[in-house]
Amino acid sequence: QVQLVESGGGVVQPGRSLRLSCAASGFNFSNYAMHWVRQAPGKGLEWVAVISYEGINKDYVDSVRGRFTISRDNSKNTLYLEMNRLRAEDTAVYFCAKEGQEILDDYYFDCWGQGALVTVSS
Amino acid sequence: DIVMTQSPDSLAVSLGERATVRCKSSQSLLYTANNKNYLAWYQQKPGQPPKLLISWASTRESGVPDRFSGSGSGTDFALTISSLQAEDVAVYYCQQYYSNPPCTFGQGTKLEIK
Numbered sequence: 535q536v537q538l539v540e541s542g543g544g545v546v547q548p549g550r551s552l553r554l555s556c557a558a559s560g561f562n563f564s565n566y567a568m569h570w571v572r573q574a575p576g577k578g579l580e581w582v583a584v585i586s587y588e589g590i591n592k593d594y595v596d597s598v599r600g601r602f603t604i605s606r607d608n609s610k611n612t613l614y615l616e617m618n619r620l621r622a623e624d625t626a627v628y629f630c631a632k633e634g635q636e637i638l639d640d641y642y643f644d645c646w647g648q649g650a651l652v653t654v655s656s
Numbered sequence: 657d658i659v660m661t662q663s664p665d666s667l668a669v670s671l672g673e674r675a676t677v678r679c680k681s682s683q684s685l686l687y688t689a690n691n692k693n694y695l696a697w698y699q700q701k702p703g704q705p706p707k708l709l710i711s712w713a714s715t716r717e718s719g720v721p722d723r724f725s726g727s728g729s730g731t732d733f734a735l736t737i738s739s740l741q742a743e744d745v746a747v748y749y750c751q752q753y754y755s756n757p758p759c760t761f762g763q764g765t766k767l768e769i770k
Contacts, residue, residue, distance in 0.1 A: 578749065578761055578762075578763050578764045579698075579706065579749055579751075579761040579764075580761070581757065581758045581759050581760070581761075584756075584757065593757045594757070595757065595758050596758075629705050629706075634696075634708070634711060639756075640694070640753055640756075641753040641756040641757070641759040642694075642696040642708070642711050642751065642753045642759070643696075643698075643706075643708060644708045644711075644717065645708075646705035646706055646707070647705060648704075648705055649705055
């Protein structure tokens with residue numbers, strides 16, 4: 535079955551960096567755009583970043599553009615999120631999410647990982 | 657960015673009764689070239705990730721019970737649970753994917769048992 539497993543979360547000081555990983559299995563990873571979506575404690579959902587199926591096209595929500603970098607390794611079926619210059623407001627559970635349609639990036643998500651908690655605090 | 661507004665913020669319904677969550681978008685989500693509404697509904701239970709219930713406003717995902725249905729077009733949408741079950745207690749989110757990036761979510765509706 536389709537499975538997404540995030541890792542790399544933790545507690546980090548403001549201004550520092552962290553890298554999240556998302557290991558995918560059960561589907562043809564290289565045929566799907568992938569996303570990161572976050573959820574601050576007790577709050578709603580916020581889309582963060584997208585990467586196209588082949589890794590060429592990327593985009594970000596304005597609040598993280600220039601600080602976060604999404605990437606993927608299709609040979610390893612793994613998605614990444616490099617987070618730099620972290621701020622307290624980046625504290626959230628970060629979910630990786632699979633695009634609902636092959637090749638396209640329609641931005642709806644038919645499978646989600648369990649999430650990785652990132653806490654930015656001094 | 658398109659703003660998604662759900663109503664109500666919370667809802668308490670008796671077991672076996674109908675529950676309806678509404679979602680309004682700040683602009684139309686209907687793409688006239690293919691006559692599709694770019695709207696999804698998700699269910700999130702405590703401590704779990706969201707689960708896709710419905711895409712394209714009314715297309716139920718495989719394995720989702722048929723008591724869940726989506727309706728609406730343009731700017732006004734609804735998620736209806738025809739007969740509430742105990743396992744349906746959750747927060748429900750609508751999401752537009754008509755105008756990306758960013759896609760945007762509603763604020764969520766918390767559904768409880770009365």
